[in-house]
Amino acid sequence: DAGITQSPRHKVTETGTPVTLRCHQTENHRYMYWYRQDPGHGLRLIHYSYGVKDTDKGEVSDGYSVSRSKTEDFLLTLESATSSQTSVYFCAIIGTNNEQFFGPGTRLTVL
């Protein structure tokens, strides 16, 4: 158990509304990641963080922003949600051998 929690676990929202997803880890990991998983695409990296206030873009960062004000929390924000952002979102941390461990996921539906 990598000590990663995500909240909320499920959310339904409407197009145009802001949404923030939270990832919380209890083991002081420096690196944290946000992925989305969609049928036919597999998991794709949205953003990642390599320390407090240090973030970088991944493969599919458009429409998303992130913040990391403290080590244990990594927030993913959809400023104005669109239906194309309906997905399952996973947070992850990196282990000692470059493997990653994932949180339980957030299932987001944008109507």
Add this chain to the structure above:
Amino acid sequence: RKEVEQDPGPFNVPEGATVAFNCTYSNSASQSFFWYRQDCRKEPKLLMSVYSSGNEDGRFTAQLNRASQYISLLIRDSKLSDSATYLCVVTIAGGADGLTFGKGTHLIIQP
């Protein structure tokens, strides 16, 4: 462009049989290799890392062929509980900037 290719399946295999999956990767600079298992509506979980010399963990054997740029997973004496999607994963340069996932191979073990 980073790419990891897998046969999506499904592979329908009788219980007790041996099944093997291959995965090819396009970036010769890939450094770390993993197999993850993902159950329906759950997060990916690390099954095993893949080392150059090959490695075994119980009924599971993973091998890496750098010359041909593929990794393989062999499952012996398959169990009903092995039914899942198996994700091939590679990293570039230590993986701090995220993992690259294949889309997964769906395995169904039949009684």
